[in-house]
Amino acid sequence: MSDAARASTVADMKEGPDITRIGAMIGDPARANMLTALLAGRALTAGELAREAGVGAAAASEHLRKLEAVGLIARLKQGRHHYFRLAGDEVAHMLEAVAGLAAHHGHLRNRPGPRDPELRQARVCYDHLAGTAGVRIYDSLAGRGGFVLTADRIDLTDGGRARIAALGIDLALLEAKRRPLCRTCLDWSERRTHLAGSLGAALLDRIITLKWANRAPEGRAVLFSAAGEQAFQDAFPLI
Amino acid sequence: MSDAARASTVADMKEGPDITRIGAMIGDPARANMLTALLAGRALTAGELAREAGVGAAAASEHLRKLEAVGLIARLKQGRHHYFRLAGDEVAHMLEAVAGLAAHHGHLRNRPGPRDPELRQARVCYDHLAGTAGVRIYDSLAGRGGFVLTADRIDLTDGGRARIAALGIDLALLEAKRRPLCRTCLDWSERRTHLAGSLGAALLDRIITLKWANRAPEGRAVLFSAAGEQAFQDAFPLI
DNA sequence: GCGACGCTTCGGTCCGGGCCGAAACATCGG
DNA sequence: CCGATGTTTCGGCCCGGACCGAAGCGTCGC
Helix, strand or coil, X not given: CCHHXXXXXXXXXXXXXXXXXXXXXXXXXXXXXXXXXXXXXXXXXXXXXXXXXXXXXXHHHHHHHHHHHHCCEEEEEECCEEEEEECCHHHHHHHHHHHHHHHHCCCCCCCCCCCHHHHHHXXXXXXXXXXXXXXXXXXXXXXXXXXXXXXXXXXXXXXXXXXXXXXXXXXXXXXXXXXXXXXXXXXXXXXXXXXXXXXXXXXXXXXXXXXXXXXXXXXXXXXXXXXXXXXXXHHCCCX | CCHHHHHHHHHHHCCCCCCXXXXXXXXXXXXXXXXXXXXXXXXXXXXXXXXXXXXXXXXXXXXXXXXXXXXXXEEEEECCEEEEEECCHHHHHHHHHHHHHHHHHCCCCCCCCCHHHHHHHCEEXXXXXXXXXXXXXXXXXHHCCCEEECCCCEEECHHHHXXXXXXXXXHHHHHHCCCCCCEEEECCCCCCEEEEHHHHHHHHHHHHHCCCEEECCCCCEEEECHHHHHHHHHHCCCC
């Protein structure tokens, strides 16, 4: 049997979407490093991503072209720089799901790194808050009847809406957008669900605006000030 | 810069778990087909997965060893067969996330197909009946005192022997063989035990001989006729 | 005991693709 | 215009790994 004949036979057997292309993207170390770096939610240039991946400019360009072709990242040309970002929160959600499995099975990176505790405490997951702080938001809202879980959705209750509004977030503005308001996202460090979607993004944005915390200049860490930590815990009490 | 030096530099930059190994598993077409086949929730043998993947037994064995080492699938040795299933619902969730992205961007493959419900209703498990029908045989015999369960054996009672004989099965012939008469086999679609062993094989053979059902020309499906379905339910009433 | 069957291991082949250096292209500042 | 800088494209090297056939085990059935 020729390779072409076998390939077509296999293709006929397939059921469901073709997950091979996406898996191959994550399966390469250089591309995995790029995607992990982009999980911080910031747009990075080709050169920066080449350094993150540990490869030369030529190899990086090839990788970025493939990632864009598959639809995992988006390109924005600005002057002589090419900026790249994740294509959407669905990509971030998928990457976190993979990372969760990897962490569960003990496939941790060679060196935990000095920033690892900070990352577990609070980090950016694409555009919302993850880590202990992210889970706290979810638990606080859930524990006080802030939302109700249906089969596959989260719906805010009146009480939950009031608490969100008290933080200065305009819910009507968020709901006008096509993007889902509430989504769950599995946390690889806490192995718990936290809040994603436009509301999750708005909450992170509000926390930064209120200066409760600042984003680290590089990476995904979110650093709370002492006063900000206190205000955050008051805003999202447990039980 | 040497490869080793670059690798350590990259390791220092890395944040979070290593997603590369899992991505590489999904990235190979043969392994992706295996995982997709296992997404149905049933346990499949190495040979069946080799056919699903479109590769030989040797290549399939290699793939299954790697998938098991990474923790995506679990192995259950049963006789000379090796059954494989997904390691857990988290694996399924991750695969669904990847498949969702693939479907959103790429093109859909063949849909699950009409055979799937038939397989869950009645299918061949090595040489005996599994699925809803297989479980029904076990439940009917057990519920009416057809056999008694000891620590590790199943023994037919006189009442059970009479019911088997009434179907036209020569029990003395079966017992003359060295193969165990009764065995239990875990059903992966029903998650229940059903009847295996030489009696289980004889029952399936009898059902085919009596033309209550026919085996599908391909695959494992067992298709009951309307009259055969009625006769089957009369022969194995519940409670 | 024997052969048949399913799965794994071993040895070897071969192809895809990841990488780099060099050159081409694009953009900016002067 | 010019060189400097960022990115892509091209040509070629090379290694990892996917694959198969054959041999080695273990299990089943007679």
